[in-house]
Amino acid sequence: MADDGPLKMADVARLAKVSMSTVSRALADNPLIPEDRRREIQRIAAEAGYVINQSARSLRMRKTQTIGVVFPLGHDVGQLISDPFFIEMFGRLADEITTRGYQVLLCRVTDTSEGWLNRIIQSHRQDGLVIVGQSDQHEALNQAAESYHPLVVWGGHLNGQTYCSVGTDNIGGARRAVDHLLGLGRKRIAFLGMLELPEISLRYEGYVRALRAAGIEQDPALVIPAHFSFETAYEAARELIESGTEFDAIFATSDIIALAAIQALAAAGMDVPGQVSVVGFDDIAIAAQSTPPLTSVQQDLAKGAKTIVDLLFKRMAGEDAPSATLLPKLVVRKSCGGTSAG
Amino acid sequence: MADDGPLKMADVARLAKVSMSTVSRALADNPLIPEDRRREIQRIAAEAGYVINQSARSLRMRKTQTIGVVFPLGHDVGQLISDPFFIEMFGRLADEITTRGYQVLLCRVTDTSEGWLNRIIQSHRQDGLVIVGQSDQHEALNQAAESYHPLVVWGGHLNGQTYCSVGTDNIGGARRAVDHLLGLGRKRIAFLGMLELPEISLRYEGYVRALRAAGIEQDPALVIPAHFSFETAYEAARELIESGTEFDAIFATSDIIALAAIQALAAAGMDVPGQVSVVGFDDIAIAAQSTPPLTSVQQDLAKGAKTIVDLLFKRMAGEDAPSATLLPKLVVRKSCGGTSAG
DNA sequence: AACGCTAACGCAATCGATTGCAAAAGCAAG
DNA sequence: CTTGCTTTTGCAATCGATTGCGTTAGCGTT
Numbered sequence: 139m140a141d142d143g144p145l146k147m148a149d150v151a152r153l154a155k156v157s158m159s160t161v162s163r164a165l166a167d168n169p170l171i172p173e174d175r176r177r178e179i180q181r182i183a184a185e186a187g188y189v190i191n192q193s194a195r196s197l198r199m200r201k202t203q204t205i206g207v208v209f210p211l212g213h214d215v216g217q218l219i220s221d222p223f224f225i226e227m228f229g230r231l232a233d234e235i236t237t238r239g240y241q242v243l244l245c246r247v248t249d250t251s252e253g254w255l256n257r258i259i260q261s262h263r264q265d266g267l268v269i270v271g272q273s274d275q276h277e278a279l280n281q282a283a284e285s286y287h288p289l290v291v292w293g294g295h296l297n298g299q300t301y302c303s304v305g306t307d308n309i310g311g312a313r314r315a316v317d318h319l320l321g322l323g324r325k326r327i328a329f330l331g332m333l334e335l336p337e338i339s340l341r342y343e344g345y346v347r348a349l350r351a352a353g354i355e356q357d358p359a360l361v362i363p364a365h366f367s368f369e370t371a372y373e374a375a376r377e378l379i380e381s382g383t384e385f386d387a388i389f390a391t392s393d394i395i396a397l398a399a400i401q402a403l404a405a406a407g408m409d410v411p412g413q414v415s416v417v418g419f420d421d422i423a424i425a426a427q428s429t430p431p432l433t434s435v436q437q438d439l440a441k442g443a444k445t446i447v448d449l450l451f452k453r454m455a456g457e458d459a460p461s462a463t464l465l466p467k468l469v470v471r472k473s474c475g476g477t478s479a480g
Numbered sequence: 481m482a483d484d485g486p487l488k489m490a491d492v493a494r495l496a497k498v499s500m501s502t503v504s505r506a507l508a509d510n511p512l513i514p515e516d517r518r519r520e521i522q523r524i525a526a527e528a529g530y531v532i533n534q535s536a537r538s539l540r541m542r543k544t545q546t547i548g549v550v551f552p553l554g555h556d557v558g559q560l561i562s563d564p565f566f567i568e569m570f571g572r573l574a575d576e577i578t579t580r581g582y583q584v585l586l587c588r589v590t591d592t593s594e595g596w597l598n599r600i601i602q603s604h605r606q607d608g609l610v611i612v613g614q615s616d617q618h619e620a621l622n623q624a625a626e627s628y629h630p631l632v633v634w635g636g637h638l639n640g641q642t643y644c645s646v647g648t649d650n651i652g653g654a655r656r657a658v659d660h661l662l663g664l665g666r667k668r669i670a671f672l673g674m675l676e677l678p679e680i681s682l683r684y685e686g687y688v689r690a691l692r693a694a695g696i697e698q699d700p701a702l703v704i705p706a707h708f709s710f711e712t713a714y715e716a717a718r719e720l721i722e723s724g725t726e727f728d729a730i731f732a733t734s735d736i737i738a739l740a741a742i743q744a745l746a747a748a749g750m751d752v753p754g755q756v757s758v759v760g761f762d763d764i765a766i767a768a769q770s771t772p773p774l775t776s777v778q779q780d781l782a783k784g785a786k787t788i789v790d791l792l793f794k795r796m797a798g799e800d801a802p803s804a805t806l807l808p809k810l811v812v813r814k815s816c817g818g819t820s821a822g
Numbered sequence: 823a824a825c826g827c828t829a830a831c832g833c834a835a836t837c838g839a840t841t842g843c844a845a846a847a848g849c850a851a852g
Numbered sequence: 853c854t855t856g857c858t859t860t861t862g863c864a865a866t867c868g869a870t871t872g873c874g875t876t877a878g879c880g881t882t
Contacts, residue, residue, distance in 0.1 A: 144602065146868060156831080156832090157831065157832045158868090158869080158870090159831070159871075160832075162869070162870055166870085171831085172829085175830090187598055187602070188602070189598070189602030189603050190603070190868090191539075191604045191868055192604055192869095193535060193538040193539040193544065193605075193867080193868075193869090194539050194837090194867070194868035194869035194870090195869055196538075196837095196869095197536050197538075197539050197836095197837050197868080197869075197870095198868080198870045198871085199837085202535065204585075232588060233588075236588040236590060241585060241586070242586040243585050244583070244584040244585075245583070246574060246575075246584070256531070259531075261532070261533070261534045262486075262533045262535055262838095263583070397769070423710075424769070427743075427766070427770065428769065429771040488839085489838065489839060498861080498862090499861065500840090500862085502862075504841085508840085512859090512860075512861090513861090514859085514860075517860090532838090533837090533838055535837080535838075536837070536838035536839040537838080538839095538867095539839075539866095539869085540839050540867050541839085604868095
């Protein structure tokens with residue numbers, strides 16, 4: 139019984155024959171109320187099926203017990219968050235956040251006009267923000283971070299960056315991947331990815347450095363723009379193949395792009411790793427299962443997510459947490475030939 | 481300038497030299513305020529970087545512009561939401577929800593003690609709920625639906641169900657899959673899945689009906705409990721193989737389980753589809769990419785998500801939307817032999 | 823009995839918006 | 853200049869909790 143109308147705290151107070159103040163304090167386990175009475179009130183509230191109205195609580199306390207997770211997608215707007223990498227990151231973040239007793243609000247940004255981030259921040263819907271991927275919003279992030287502290291970004295560490303970020307050493311990871319290909323004797327290495335994205339441009343930097351260190355001249359024809367979706371990446375790879383440009387290896391800036399490239403190569407009758415070696419980035423779960431299994435630069439998402447959330451909570455507590463960089467690891471599988479040559 | 485302190489509506493009122501009431505109405509595009517004045521006030525607010533505080537708004541309006549998406553996971557508690565099927569469903573739901581101007585709150589239920597659903601509902605953090613998968617909470621759902629209307633469940637349609645659900649015809653889908661295996665001449669068909677979950681038990685029902693219709697006696701030794709995670713499913717398949725029980729086909733109740741089974745079979749030196757045919761369920765993206773490509777019962781998630789959200793919004797508007805069933809489709813690939821025999 | 827001190831408790835203000843209702847302003851007709 | 857009507861505008865109550873501060877109760881001393 140008594141589960142008809144939505145119960146308010148005043149109702150519980152009436153039931154327990156005390157004031158609202160006392161109920162509020164009792165439910166909050168405030169030691170101002172003697173322990174036995176606290177228990178009693180909690181029991182009465184639970185029995186009546188009473189639950190604190192979070193809207194009211196949030197307003198009064200000026201906190202929501204909620205963390206917003208944002209995927210800017212300044213590029214690829216309106217798309218489903220489909221890349222397994224993002225998805226896994228989201229899952230891990232959700233785990234870390236809920237473990238700490240907070241809720242997760244997914245913010246899909248559909249309107250990236252001037253001030254989009256400020257609009258999210260000022261809505262006060264969340265106590266802190268995780269931004270997954272800088273997209274092309276570096277400047278907006280810098281600006282927002284100036285006055286809003288509880289904010290951590292997953293992405294590369296860029297020049298003139300004032301916000302707190304957590305990310306893999308993109309340059310180093312790419313460098314290691316390309317070095318590996320070079321070690322296998324590959325010389326015409328194609329680069330697939332969108333240079334407009336900061337993280338990708340860092341990977342490009344690693345690619346360039348590896349080539350330079352090996353004394354190999356880089357060929358602009360080998361740098362191909364490719365989005366994160368399977369279809370567009372497949373298309374990009376197909377064009378590379380049909381262009382007639384010679385190449386003996388592909389460094390793809392995400393596993394999805396790598397897998398799409400392998401399919402495109404197979405469709406064109408080219409053997410992987412016989413004719414072309416392929417390396418991906420992220421080391422998502424499917425990488426190990428594909429045919430052939432994919433060599434990839436592994437990002438430790440579990441650790442990344444934990445670091446992000448740790449830093450965020452520090453910042454929410456007013457401390458000033460610094461950015462962090464994770465070390466990538468090259469996982470060698472069959473897609474690039476020799477099991478561990480080089 | 482003027483982006484230091486969090487602006488309140490009263491501040492905007494002062495800037496615009498009108499009362500708060502007028503600002504509130506202007507920002508809400510209330511025709512009570514003449515259009516030109518509305519525009520003017522909106523401009524002033526935007527320029528000042530003002531954003532409505534959602535906590536306050538939610539409290540007063542008794543609505544949050546937020547939909548909660550819940551993964552009960554009564555089984556497998558504490559796990560990351562890792563199954564690609566759930567993930568894709570989440571992404572599609574998020575798309576449908578944000579498209580309608582609502583936010584998405586992910587509710588990971590960590591405490592399934594008595595009244596967990598009521599606790600979510602009464603917190604008033606959301607205007608409506610989508611529950612993904614009944615888990616083992618059929619009764620709790622039935623009870624909650626009695627007094628809480630804006631709630632739609634993804635899952636099977638069960639006996640004595642009073643809540644609104646959207647789901648694939650599980651019995652029919654399973655029936656079609658098993659019929660296909662039978663058509664290939666398979667007779668010893670193993671069933672991998674957790675019967676405790678309502679949807680899976682419906683798929684079992686389809687499995688049983690198919691066998692019965694073919695006049696084949698079912699063998700309890702062929703029914704193997706298997707969770708949704710790759711590792712546990714792999715273990716389950718390995719045990720089936722090592723048990724020595726003879727079988728020439730596997731009907732897996734999810735693609736992840738099917739993929740794990742294929743790996744386990746390969747590890748045991750058994751050929752798919754030569755010796756054993758395998759069929760999965762869901763037709764997730766990887767299914768087409770695996771080796772061999774997986775035959776699977778396709779669930780149309782895009783349509784499912786749209787239907788769920790459509791029904792939910794109808795219910796939020798007070799209408800009484802009925803449950804819906806989607807028709808599954810068997811996608812035949814190489815993992816079960818003949819390209820389309822049967 | 824009077825006093826002092828602490829432990830419990832409740833009053834009422836507060837968080838920041840929305841909105842019913844009444845007042846004010848604007849305008850046309852008499 | 854009234855009167856009567858419509859269009860604008862603002863006052864003040866409200867949503868449902870939390871909490872600073874003052875009051876009351878309870879108990880031990882002298």
